[in-house]
Amino acid sequence: MRLLWLSRKPVARINRLDTLVADNSITRAIESTFDSALxxxxxxxxxxxxxxxxxEDYLETHA
Incomplete structure (x- = not known):
């Protein structure tokens, strides 16, 4: 909370970090789904x- 009062710049960094973490989570989920599909x-x-x-074995033995 103190970061909000000090400056807007640190808040922007935190937001970018949150976005990066979310993007990485989505990427991992997609990779995991793709691996499962394979x-x-x-x-x-x-x-x-x-x-x-x-x-083929059945047809050969019962033909």
Whole structure:
């Protein structure tokens, strides 16, 4: 609170710092979401590949 009475410049610095922290939090959240999406995509591709392999095995043994 004392900074408000002393000068406006320190308040501006605090506001920029708050904005920077918020921007970093948003960036981390986006990166985390993107990382999660990549893991889900890899899991999905693995499951599809395994399904196709099992389908081919099934067709070969029951043809």
């Amino acid at each position: 893991v889900i995509r890899q899991d999905l591709h693995r499951a599809i590949r395994q399904h196709h392999e099992h389908s």
